[in-house]
Amino acid sequence: MKEIFKEFYINEDNLDFQRLDDKTIIVLDTNILLNLYVVSSNLQVQILETLEKVKSNLWMPYQVGYEFHKNRKNKKKQFENQKKKLIKDLSEKMYKVLDEEKSNFENQGFYKARDFLNENQNLFDNLKENITEFTKKLDGNFNQETTSDPITKLNELYKAKVNQIENNDYKSWVDLGKERYKDKIPPGYKDEGKDNNISYNGEMYPAKYGDFFLWKEILEYAKNNSLENVIFVTEDLKEDWFYETQGAKIGPRIELIKELLNVANAKLRIYRTETFMTQVNNLDEKNNMEMLKELRGLREIGFNDKEDVEDKNISIVSEANNKYNYLEFRIRGTFKRIVEIKNKLMNNGYNKVYLDELDNLSYKIINLEETLGVIVENYNEGNISTEIFIDKIDAYSLRLDHIKININSFEIL
Incomplete structure (x- = not known):
């Protein structure tokens, strides 16, 4: 044969x-x-x-x-444009996180913390200046790799x-x-x-x-x-x-x-x-x-095409990567918050019902992260398009929002 x-x-x-x-x-x-x-x-x-x-x-x-x-x-020009966009997106995202977390103190009734932030706005501004300095150094690091x-x-x-x-x-x-x-x-x-x-x-x-x-x-x-x-x-x-x-x-x-x-x-x-x-x-x-x-x-990020990737395609891929990275950041932060609340409740002698509910929320976070990992693997192997990947990330972000609503109910205990 x-x-x-x-x-x-x-x-x-x-x-x-x-x-x-x-x-x-x-x-x-x-x-x-x-x-x-x-x-x-x-x-x-x-x-x-x-x-x-x-x-x-x-x-x-x-x-x-x-x-x-x-x-x-x-x-090379295409790659430089992508680099600039990634740095800009990172800077904007870090600013956004700071502003959102400040608003969370206000929205969830932590008035003393809110007053402290308002009275010490200069410290908050310093954090933003540090972000600006960080992104400048990151840009310099990119240039060394040219x-x-x-x-x-x-x-x-x-x-x-x-x-x-x-x-x-x-x-x-x-x-x-x-x-x-x-x-x-x-x-x-x-x-x-x-x-x-x-x-x-x-x-x-x-x-x-x-x-x-x-x-x-x-x-x-x-x-x-x-x-x-x-x-x-x-x-x-x-x-x-x-x-x-x-x-x-x-x-x-x-x-x-x-x-x-x-x-x-x-x-x-x-x-x-x-x-x-x-x-x-x-x-x-x-x-x-x-x-x-x-x-x-x-x-x-789609740089293996023989011909130029259009700016639209670069933007879509960049959006997908940014959404994924931000969702990963939020998942880690949410899981960390669950652990902090659970430790606080245990130290204060709250009953097992609350602790079990927090464990249940922890399992949901773990399941969300595992499911996300499967989607990312399929995306990296080319089995799903960038548009579908973005839709999946958006759906998982909504699931995380629902989990966070449940977590917020424990903040007042």
């Missing part, structure tokens, strides 16, 4: 990344190169050092080079390794792409909705065929050079590249593996950034933790 269904056995063949020969090429998708502009300086160095180790196997399709140069200048432009190193790594194509290739590929997209043949059909164009030698071509153009370049280069292995590294996790089952990405689409075998008798492997770096550097899980944490953070 293995000889007939070769495409199902590719992953069983181990590839030694420390001994790659000239029959193997490594193709980085555009999103991998653009991420060099938004990762930390440490991770940028790690990635470039990894590429240096395998530079003899690097090869760049023209389509990747075009997309990279078209978007690289805006990528990465250098990797273009010089990339030009060195890819010298004489960029594919060249003709206008006639694009023209014939557009017609072929139309037929493939109509039949949902991977890759690229998930970009059907793109309505912009790309330019090549004075001719305009639909950008929605970008992934297919990239794939055609790989197929033809593998065939013309009698390659045995193609390693494609990407953060594009759409279904027209990866096979997915029960929410998990388990490898390249079988159609892609089979097509490369049929056209060039070469084996296809598709990796995400961390898998590729782990293989090349022979890293274990412990050494991988910081890298994984940062890469997951990039995925959460």
Whole structure:
């Protein structure tokens, strides 16, 4: 069976990344190169050092080079705008918490505390000044993490390794792409909705065929050079590249593996950034933790797209992250308040009914946090959209409000 269904056995063949020969090429998708502009300086160095180790196997399709140069200048600017928005949102949120907590003293009858705050408004103002100073220092810390432009190193790594194509290739590929997209043949059909164009030698071509153009370049280069292995590294996790089952990405689409075998008798492997770096550097899980944490953070805020993410999309993702962080802050504060009230009641000899009710509220908080954790995991894995995630956060915030109403009834005891 293995000889007939070769495409199902590719992953069983181990590839030694420390001994790659000239029959193997490594193709980085555009999103991998653009991420060099938004990762930390440490991770940028790690990635470039990894590429240096395998530079003899690097090869760049023209389509990747075009997309990279078209978007690289805006990528850093996009990240800077996101940073500024996050700092601004954090500052506003901290001010809001201070004002809300001051109002709570007034609304819940703690008049002496209210009078103290009013008489010592300068202390309250000092807290706000400290917040302003904190955000300035945070901004400075961000600036220290600013990465250098990797273009010089990339030009060195890819010298004489960029594919060249003709206008006639694009023209014939557009017609072929139309037929493939109509039949949902991977890759690229998930970009059907793109309505912009790309330019090549004075001719305009639909950008929605970008992934297919990239794939055609790989197929033809593998065939013309009698390659045995193609390693494609990407953060594009759409279904027209990866096979997915029960929410998990388990490898390249079988159609892609089979097509490369049929056209060039070469084996296809598709990796995400961390898998590729782990293989090349022979890293274990412990050494991988910081890298994984940062890469997951990039995925959460949507910085793995090949093209510019619109400001609207950045705002939505930022809103989702801010809502989640604020809800987590409120959950921790509410749970802490329950413990404080319970200790006070126990010291004052209140009966078990009150304590049991507080325990019940504690269980509700724990259940809320566990449920929230499941939703966050689904969101990070791409199983739910940002809009649905925001709706869930809003719903959980309302649940927390109801719990806090019950807690407030104990404040007067």
